[in-house]
Amino acid sequence: MNAAIRVEALKLVRSPVDMIGTLALVAGTLALLGGITVALADGNPELTAKAGAAATLDWNGLLASAAQITAAGGLLGFGVVLSWMFGREFTDGTITGLFALPVSRSRIALAKLTVYTAWSIAVSVVLTLGILALGLLLGYGTPTADDWGGLARHGALTMFTAAIAVPVAWIASVTRSMLASVGGAIALVIIAQVGALAGAGGWMPLAAPALWAMSSGTAVTPVQLALAIAVGIVFAALTCAAWARLQLNR
Template identity: 65%
Template sequence: MNAPIRVEALKLSRSPVGVIGTLALLLGTVALLCGITVALTNGQSDLVAKMGPAATRDWAGLLSAAAQITSAGGLLGFGTVLAWMFGREFADRTVSALFALPVGRGRIALAKIAVYLIWVVAVSLLLGLALLVLGGAFGYGRPDAEVWAGLGRQWALGALTGAIAMPVAWVVTLTRSLLAGVGAVIGVVVLTQVAVLAGAGGAMPPAAPALWAMSRGTEVSVGQLAVALVCAAAFVALTWASWARLQLNR
């Protein structure tokens, strides 16, 4: 299994999609947080009304804003990279070459997912470090226990957000279309936002991680988070099964 993982890691690290996706998630989030902080400093009342708990110039406001950005932007960024990791084989017509390898297609799919999840965790950790630097640069003081707990939730939110994008891999496999995967990413983002506005809360698995992080764990139970992870695991299994039965004559 090590060889397929190394190959998939090399594909991701050397691809423009992987590099741009990483920079967009990190630098894009930092840029948005800086813009929000500048706007709050200038006293823009319309932004204050929209941001809610994030409309404060302190650690709590910074973490709340980061959670809001990650819940939507992170899902879009993670899902797009995942769609590319699976869809490139069909878009570049390299999928036929996989049938000549001594490694089964199911194991290749699992290697793609493993590399993707490692990348998601790494990006989430780097984003947490970036938030520490931002908080210090903005003069928010030394992080206390509550701030460290918030940073932990932010890291967990990033990891969970990457996990709930897993249906995208299955959609790409079924349709053999990269564009269908991107459409699935947008669909998951829209579904999550609609679920939040409709008041479904943690009962809707795609929305559970974001609500858990933004409410500091008060509005979503551990069981609801577990359901989100189970759903992600189910789509991992579906994707593996689809790749294991993959055929060229379709």
């Protein structure tokens, strides 16, 4: 199992997808936050009206904007990386070689998910530190206790977002298509947005983490938030099961 984890980690680290995905999630989010801040400072009335709670030039506004960006863009970014990790084996034809290995396919899938989890944690930490640095650079002052709590929630939001993206790994496994799994990632984003607009609130696992972060933890109950974690666990198990049943003639 350790050998499989090392191999999958090398695949991810040496791939351009890892670099692009990390830059998109971290640098892309920070760039958008900087652009939003500049527009708000210039008094853009349309953006101010649309931003809502994120329209203030302080830690609260910065964290609200970061939560909105991570909820949508993060879900797509994590989904694309998962699409590559699982779908490329079928697209590149390397899946046939995995049948000759002494490690079971289910363990290989678990190794991929383990590496993905570690990478997601790293992205969460770096992005949260980046938001902290951006807030200090913008002159918002030393974070208060509430601000530190908001930063911690954003770190958790990033991990929750990574968890609810795991269905993409299952889609890639059952369709054997990287393109289909990318489409699945886009579908998850759409479902989350529609669910939030439809008033499903915290009972929509794909939208619950964002609502939890943007409401300072008041709009979502612990049970509702746990459903988001359950989505990741259930689809991780389904993905491992799908890989255990893989056959060369299909």
